[in-house]
Amino acid sequence: MFISGLGHFNFSHSSLTCFSIGQGKVWLIFFLCVLIYSASALANGQTNQQAPVRLMRTGAVNADWQLQVNDAPLFLALQEIQRVSGLRIHYSVLPEQAVSATCVSDELTQVLKCLLGASVNLVFSGSGAASDPTSIGEVWVLGSSLNTQRSAVDCKPPGLSDTVATETGQGGTIDRLLLEVNADDTRQRADALFDLAKQTEADSEEVDALLLKGLHDPSAMVRGQALSGWAERHGDGALPELQQAMLDSDSSVRLQAVELTDNPLMLKNALQDADALVRQLAEAKLQALSPR
């Protein structure tokens, strides 16, 4: 009798046993055999279907631990390692894409490195042989070494509006700088003032107003950059602002004023400054200015 659709059928055993009894009951017994075989084949099929992640300890030399990952997410692989070995694995972020890997080693740590990549940073705690997971105890997968994706939101600079204009040429640059001069971040304000002073296409009166405002900023960094920008734009005409800056409470601003001026009288006055570097710079500049 032809049997189809049942997969492999072992004629050497099951069929001969079924067909040796009298004809009347042959069909009944035959169908019972088919049912038994089908149930058996179904059970075998389920066993033979390959699991996505499997870790085995075989005891083989140089291949004690064998890890097989078939197109499965990393977290499943790490779960399997924890389940079979007892090693506790800590991680914060994992790549989302599925991986496939075959890792074989005497040491579970090497299996982990095989799975996660040789460049990943792992921190182990425990003592004893690396091949014995119970002696290792725990392992931490440092997220920064594994996950290379970063949220654009996380990188947004503080204090900057979402409506910053796209930088397209000078106009875009000036728009950006005009926003950044009001940023919460001190360095951002300072750099924006310095760069704005160089923008020849920017509204001169507006830039001057911002620089004058920057000369009275709470931050010495910003005041210094505003002074630098003002001096660059006004040259010798910046003398009053430079002289005023020599009275600043912060030595950084006074230092900037000395650096920006070649006025001998200002430099001589700076020789009496409370700050040693201000005095030193003033003296060096006076020496450079003196006729040889």
Added chain:
Amino acid sequence: MTLKTKLTLLLTVFTLGAVGPAAAHSINNKTLRPAFGASATDIWQATCGAGSSHMFAQIRDQSADNNLVSLVVVSGVRGATTTDLTGGDPTYSPGISVNAGNATYTMLVNHTRTGGQAYSIEYHCENASGGHTETTTPTAESQNN
């Protein structure tokens, strides 16, 4: 020897004596200010003209303290660093050369600790034989800390 010959010889000697090595370009008496902390970095740019093979540069730390000043010169994919290990003396750091031909060179000045520093830089562009070539002078810093 006639008087004319003596005068000619004397004039020749004085002329030769007046021809010294070509003057280097200098950026003098500049500062890294305390307000910018340990990250303070000054940036200068200069361009070497046609015929240049490299830029030579060195830095002098004018502050006698243990806050050392370094100069990094970069152009394209080439760069070099030099540090003045003794601040406050008239000696410059060892000279460095960056071989990027006729190109714009960026000079970055930084220091090893928080605190103000005064420095001066000497630099010039040279051809392959060491002769000076056209070198621009930056009118202002690209970044002034």
